[in-house]
């Protein structure tokens with residue numbers, strides 16, 4: 001039997017897959033988008049190389065992983081009836097981590113988040129009907145809390161249907177939680193809601209740069225359009241992944257919903273900029289909250305322009321609502337159950353900034369070595385090439 005994981009080629013999903021492979025013994029069924037088997041292998045190696053050397057990765061691939069080549073937006077993920085049955089019959093728990101985070105595209109969010117999650121629910125129901133499902137874990141987001149201001153949000157109060165949402169991403173993720181509850185009422189479920197996931201507190205390297213770009217852009221400004229005492233809820237990816245792995249594998253977690261966040265321990269803009277500028281030996285910025293409106297207008301204008309500035313402004317535009325809401329997400333549940341708190345961002349922000357700027361916001365991926373790939377056979381199932389490949 002295996003854990004079915006979606007999103008393993010993504011930032012958080014790869015950390016979750018690595019944690020499960022390192023600390024637990026179960027097999028894994030991974031949904032991967034790829035044209036052919038080798039592309040799927042290479043894509044997985046790309047996402048896993050932050051965690052494993054190639055020989056380690058290859059050993060896991062050979063002994064613990066079944067790749068199902070498919071897409072969330074296709075009926076039955078685009079798998080043949082036979083492949084789909086094999087996936088359902090070999091899955092005894094689900095971690096649904098894949099999503100579209102494209103806050104600007106309603107179409108992408110509707111297709112991947114809503115139709116895709118419905119496909120994952122149907123797979124879970126098929127596994128439940130065949131032999132029972134141990135747990136369905138869903139990686140959601142604190143953005144489901146909608147428009148907020150100056151709040152500490154508790155897990156059970158986050159979803160309020162009469163509240164407006166900031167973007168299609170938040171709206172569709174909120175409805176995903178609802179579908180899972182309504183359609184799998186008797187299956188043990190865990191809903192994880194990370195806050196802003198930024199960097200890894202263990203090392204500077206990252207493969208995800210969107211939010212880091214926005215952070216570097218802000219860190220370069222001499223004047224910030226924020227209130228210095230506002231808090232921003234940032235959590236490192238390693239804390240998020242550790243929590244998902246530990247609670248998914250726990251026979252009976254204490255709660256159904258967990259905020260994976262820094263909660264009331266979140267730091268203020270003043271604390272964050274002081275720490276960063278001390279490390280960089282630079283003057284701290286001036287806080288001018290009165291400039292928020294002209295700043296937002298400028299960002300919106302720049303977002304329509306080409307080039308590096310346009311790209312940075314475009315990112316700022318989608319993240320801006322989450323930077324000025326002065327809202328944090330209570331994390332007492334996860335902290336007491338794991339026995340650890342997330343590392344404060346100020347303790348690892350400078351290495352992250354240095355790594356990202358020195359490497360021009362890219363990660364130097366290692367190629368797939370030619371010799372070891374010939375050595376062993378990896379189990380493959382999938383579309384669009386069809387057929388089972390050994």
Ligand SMILES: NC(=O)c1ccc[n+]([C@@H]2O[C@H](COP(=O)([O-])OP(=O)(O)OC[C@H]3O[C@@H](n4cnc5c(N)ncnc54)[C@H](OP(=O)(O)O)[C@@H]3O)[C@@H](O)[C@H]2O)c1
Pocket residue numbers: 006007008009010011012013031032033070071072073096097098099100101112116139140141142173193194195196197198208211
């Ligand atoms: N990053 C954050 O700050 C943050 C904060 C709160 C919550 N979250 C949640 O955490 C989860 C993971 O986010 P992330 O930051 O790791 O995102 P990411 O790096 O963009 O990864 C997204 C994953 O979803 C997969 N995916 C997207 N569309 C798919 C499709 N049509 N079929 C199959 N797979 C598809 C991607 O596959 P490809 O590689 O093929 O594109 C990738 O593996 C999401 O559910 C997100 O809502 C993230």
